[in-house]
Amino acid sequence: MPPRSRNVTSSAVSESAPQSPRRSDPTKNKKRDIDELQEQSSPLRRSKRFKSTETLKAAPVPDQSEIIDSPSAVDLRQEKPGVSPKKRKSQPRVSIKEEVEEELEITINTKVDKGSQAAPEKADETTTVTGKISRKRKTKQEKQIEMIPLRARTQSVRMCVGAHVSAAKGVFNAVRNSMHIGGNSFALFLKSQRKWENPPLQDEHRDQFRQMCLEHKYDGAKHILPHGSYLVNLAQEDKAKAKQAYDAFLDDLHRCEALGITLYNFHPGSANQSSLPDALSRLAKALTNALEATSTVVPVLETMCGHGTTIGGYLPEFRDLLALIPREHHPRIGICIDTCHSFAAGYDLSSPAGYQSFMKEFEDEIGLQYLRALHLNDSKAPRGSKRDLHANIGTGFLGLRAFHNIMNDPRLEGLPMILETPIDRPATIKDEASDADSEPEQNNKKKTPKRPKAKPAGAKALVPDPSVWAREIALLESLIGMDAESPEFKTLEAQLAEEGREVRAKHQEQYERKLAAEEKKKKSKAAGAGKGQKTLMGMMQASGKKRKGANKGAESESELEREDEGCQSH
Numbered sequence: 001m002p003p004r005s006r007n008v009t010s011s012a013v014s015e016s017a018p019q020s021p022r023r024s025d026p027t028k029n030k031k032r033d034i035d036e037l038q039e040q041s042s043p044l045r046r047s048k049r050f051k052s053t054e055t056l057k058a059a060p061v062p063d064q065s066e067i068i069d070s071p072s073a074v075d076l077r078q079e080k081p082g083v084s085p086k087k088r089k090s091q092p093r094v095s096i097k098e099e100v101e102e103e104l105e106i107t108i109n110t111k112v113d114k115g116s117q118a119a120p121e122k123a124d125e126t127t128t129v130t131g132k133i134s135r136k137r138k139t140k141q142e143k144q145i146e147m148i149p150l151r152a153r154t155q156s157v158r159m160c161v162g163a164h165v166s167a168a169k170g171v172f173n174a175v176r177n178s179m180h181i182g183g184n185s186f187a188l189f190l191k192s193q194r195k196w197e198n199p200p201l202q203d204e205h206r207d208q209f210r211q212m213c214l215e216h217k218y219d220g221a222k223h224i225l226p227h228g229s230y231l232v233n234l235a236q237e238d239k240a241k242a243k244q245a246y247d248a249f250l251d252d253l254h255r256c257e258a259l260g261i262t263l264y265n266f267h268p269g270s271a272n273q274s275s276l277p278d279a280l281s282r283l284a285k286a287l288t289n290a291l292e293a294t295s296t297v298v299p300v301l302e303t304m305c306g307h308g309t310t311i312g313g314y315l316p317e318f319r320d321l322l323a324l325i326p327r328e329h330h331p332r333i334g335i336c337i338d339t340c341h342s343f344a345a346g347y348d349l350s351s352p353a354g355y356q357s358f359m360k361e362f363e364d365e366i367g368l369q370y371l372r373a374l375h376l377n378d379s380k381a382p383r384g385s386k387r388d389l390h391a392n393i394g395t396g397f398l399g400l401r402a403f404h405n406i407m408n409d410p411r412l413e414g415l416p417m418i419l420e421t422p423i424d425r426p427a428t429i430k431d432e433a434s435d436a437d438s439e440p441e442q443n444n445k446k447k448t449p450k451r452p453k454a455k456p457a458g459a460k461a462l463v464p465d466p467s468v469w470a471r472e473i474a475l476l477e478s479l480i481g482m483d484a485e486s487p488e489f490k491t492l493e494a495q496l497a498e499e500g501r502e503v504r505a506k507h508q509e510q511y512e513r514k515l516a517a518e519e520k521k522k523k524s525k526a527a528g529a530g531k532g533q534k535t536l537m538g539m540m541q542a543s544g545k546k547r548k549g550a551n552k553g554a555e556s557e558s559e560l561e562r563e564d565e566g567c568q569s570h
């Protein structure tokens with residue numbers, strides 16, 4: 001069980017941390033000449049590894065106004081003065097000239113030498129694109145520019161890091177979107193995650209998905225981890241709702257098998273009004289039925305943050321669930337550790353000792369053979385807060401050290417490691433013409449206007465910026481083999497911690513307020529129970545106060561929950 005201590009500390013918090021790294025000035029980027037867009041050999045060879053400290057200083061977080069459509073903005077490596085043109089020759093070349101007024105004139109030359117590690121699938125291609133682009137609508141050429149990956153996938157890397165990418169307008173688009181950020185694994189929704197009714201998987205989409213996975217060497221048995229619907233609760237007590245949940249779940253499993261995908265991640269569900277043992281036995285029954293109705297897919301249960309009656313906050317719950325499922329099905333059941341969720345549930349994944357004891361508990365209670373995937377997210381809220389608030393890597397309460405532990409654990413080699421970190425940023429005018437649609441498998445004949453995500457009145461519209469993931473994948477891969485005591489690591493850790501300082505302070509304060517309110521409630525309850533006979537007046541006063549207090553508590557609680565997005569942030 002995770003420690004229940006209320007002393008919340010974070011290795012990421014450092015008051016003496018250096019200044020936040022500077023962001024590049026967007027006004028200086030009207031003309032660019034970008035070499036070495038693609039970079040990086042295997043991090044197994046340290047000498048060639050991406051040196052994150054200096055690099056992140058140059059481009060720490062997405063530039064808020066300039067990044068979209070701009071490959072240069074996500075160039076993770078600073079051009080080193082000493083790099084000879086000969087050395088550059090082996091890298092793909094991209095040069096972009098922009099004259100931004102009402103029109104953009106763009107010339108792109110992409111040359112990839114045969115055998116280059118940067119883009120193995122297109123190793124012998126030479127593409128030249130020239131065209132005029134109107135601001136209002138994207139042209140073919142502009143779309144082609146977008147196709148140029150933000151970073152190349154690292155070859156022969158031990159850890160398969162990727163992100164939960166968009167599958168808008170067809171599941172096959174997820175493959176392209178993963179390639180775009182240099183992911184060696186990826187997650188996706190197989191259908192709309194917030195709707196019960198969905199059109200069936202189209203045959204062409206299925207074939208295209210399989211073809212693209214083959215082409216780009218994504219192994220459906222290892223590298224792809226779809227995420228289940230948020231509506232599904234297999235532990236549901238209500239018979240009709242349970243049937244609806246089961247049908248939607250089974251439909252997803254069938255989609256996996258059609259697409260050649262082995263792993264399927266889903267939330268264990270919630271006990272709601274019923275007891276945990278009852279809920280676990282309903283979940284076990286549904287899972288057993290689903291396993292019997294399918295043949296190859298492996299349902300993977302995600303660790304949760306332990307809020308309310310949610311199942312999966314604590315590792316022994318998975319042990320208890322497995323005990324209720326016939327043994328012959330066990331090889332087809334997996335568990336996915338969501339770092340943010342397990343930390344919020346109370347497990348210390350930050351310190352090397354805490355991480356080791358978490359893994360030991362996993363091994364002892366469940367067995368490492370069940371560990372099939374990870375969701376890599378930092379946490380905006382403190383350990384034990386039971387809040388599902390994903391933060392960018394290194395900026396939350398987990399801190400970079402937690403991810404160093406993971407990236408250097410040989411037991412996790414080859415598992416899909418999926419980023420579900422926030423990538424939304426405020427929309428700019430340029431974004432008006434962008435095509436962001438978050439609904440997968442929708443009728444693609446229907447031309448919907450492209451708009452940034454709608455937000456409540458007063459809030460700025462947001463658009464997703466996948467270059468954040470491109471950078472985080474590079475960052476995580478750079479941690480492989482890095483000495484955690486080196487100045488390189490310490491500087492990087494402090495920089496990222498500084499970036500998230502304000503957000504952490506806000507959530508630390510919220511958490512402490514919540515704890516204080518709970519403590520007060522407990523004390524007044526105890527005092528009330530200790531009192532003897534009460535006068536009528538006294539009772540009325542007390543109940544009035546209590547009601548006020550309760551309302552206040554409920555308000556702040558629901559406010560907090562509204563903010564919790566977790567996996568839903570993508």
Ligand SMILES: [Zn+2]
Nearest residue numbers: 338375420567
């Ligand atoms: Zn997750």
Ligand SMILES: [Zn+2]
Nearest residue numbers: 227267302567
């Ligand atoms: Zn999830």
